[in-house]
Amino acid sequence: MLSRIIFYSIDKAIRTYRKLAQTNIDRAGIAITIDQWLVLRVIEEDQSLTQTEIAERVLKDQASVARMIALLLKHGLLASEPVAHDARRTRLQVTPQGQATLAAVEPVILRNRAQALQGISEEELATLRRLLERIYLNCST
Amino acid sequence: MLSRIIFYSIDKAIRTYRKLAQTNIDRAGIAITIDQWLVLRVIEEDQSLTQTEIAERVLKDQASVARMIALLLKHGLLASEPVAHDARRTRLQVTPQGQATLAAVEPVILRNRAQALQGISEEELATLRRLLERIYLNCST
């Protein structure tokens, strides 16, 4: 039975959460994917990050991040300007439109999380986090 | 901090596990993706399933399953034949090559799981499963 496999449960939980999150963002009339939102949010926090560093923070590949950034630029949520001391890079900036999108998404995400974690205590959450971290460490070595 | 968000932990755990699994399959010289393997395995268990039913079992979209089946057919791991009473469908069969692939992957998967779950007790696993199931239910309603 697939349902007895823990990785199946993990996959099911995260997929269902992602679907809920994206549905609610769409329903709020916001034109962004959750993955793009995550990247945008990380850039907002620190605009000096390289794509590789962004990729590490959001657990994605540099190639994926490059394409998401290209889309965010195309959609006007990000702007880029050259960096003086390093011609390989560009400095990314969240545009006012990007800021507005972040602000609009924030409450939706908070509601999603609250819904997803209903009936789960802080202690259980800590346990969950600890076990998942253990799996992560077991897999990375 | 992203690391404080539980969905980040879930995502990190499952991604790292998937990467470990795929790396070990590749390293064993087996030409199949984990997703294709999962589909092939489900078909082996019940060859009368429709694509939609397979998709439900493996938590994927019918469109994704259709494309994976197309690849499995192309690679010779599956064969299809018409179904007498319903012209919409085809009956899928795991070929000998498919059987061999499943047999070769099995021990790799078992080793992966054992590695990923090192140091986690049966009781903790049950807790993990219960919490993830709760998140899933919270998100599906």
Add this chain to the structure above:
DNA sequence: GCAACCTCTATGACATATCATATGTCTTTA
């Protein structure tokens, strides 16, 4: 200084995720 090496970004190739829809085929209902 410059050769070897490393970093940053972009992109090709292929697989998957998701939604929408097309097409053909049952099935049900008026």
Add this chain to the structure above:
DNA sequence: TAAAGACATATGATATGTCATAGAGGTTGC
């Protein structure tokens, strides 16, 4: 039984995941 609805599969469009690599630009060591 014909029309309407449901179902099975395929596919277009777009986004992401992953690996590999190209191409331009830094950095280091000699």
